[in-house]
Amino acid sequence: MSDAKPNVTLHHVQYGRSFRVLWLLEEIGLERFGGLEIVEHRIGTKEMRESDLGRISPAVRIPAIQIDGLEMSESGAIVQYMVETYAPELGRAPGDPERPAYLQWIHYAETQASLVEQLNLMMVFLRPPAKPSPIVVKLNVARLRQTLQGIEDRLGEREWLLPSGFSAADVMMGFNLFAVPYYVHMDAFPRVAAYKARIEAREANRRAVAREGPQRFYDKDFYPVPEA
Known part of the structure; x- marks a missing residue:
């Protein structure tokens, strides 16, 4: 099994829903990842539609995330996936009363x-x-x-x-x-x-x-x- 740390690319708008993912990455610890690239988008402009964002996010909205070969959008889905994969202590597993x-x-x-x-x-x-x-x-x-x-x-x-x-x-x-x-x-x-x-x-x-x-x-x- 490879010990290589995954690289993360976060498609982001300042203080948009993607902030949830940015904050979660900090809670998990950036040292657990090989690197973090933040792709800033300008909301309310054509830039988001004309960028590569639509390939990752069907709604052409942030957040979208790339973790090595994995691509996801929707902040709730990303948060749940990242917690289950990298920080189960921040979630509550099936069977937990909470x-x-x-x-x-x-x-x-x-x-x-x-x-x-x-x-x-x-x-x-x-x-x-x-x-x-x-x-x-x-x-x-x-x-x-x-x-x-x-x-x-x-x-x-x-x-x-x-x-x-x-x-x-x-x-x-x-x-x-x-x-x-x-x-x-x-x-x-x-x-x-x-x-x-x-x-x-x-x-x-x-x-x-x-x-x-x-x-x-x-x-x-x-x-x-x-x-x-």
Whole structure:
């Protein structure tokens, strides 16, 4: 059996869903891989469609990853595969009593991320003379608040989503909590705010953030619901 370490190429947009994979790689430990190449893409341009990304990602979206001869897309699938292959301690295996909750939180993170994505499209990407619908924005903000309330209620006094400790479910969720405060004030969710602070304090997360640099996506600190 070869002892060669796999080389990783990550197709990435700064602070997009691919951040989950970048952070997970840091949690696993980059020393376990032969090398990491990050291919930066510019969201909202033709570059993504005209690049090689579509060969790897059927939806021509990030993240997409190449691990030697393996190619995958979809952040949840990549996170689950990488955990099962390289860091089982960050997952919960079949038969583990926490397995159902682990899977649920991974997919809950995508429910929440889809709301953030809709708000990003309406409030950041939609340019004049087009205007976002105040009713639709208000509805999506309300739904986003509800997803936060769900986390707030279930966290209780726990530090992480699962009682036994940190897992890849926190990696999936942590990406969302970077963006959520641009649309929802966090004062009503003190447990989530504390959870977010614990995520940001993790050394692996700090290393991933350092790789990203200052965010270039949002041009405001907060985006209120537009007036009708």
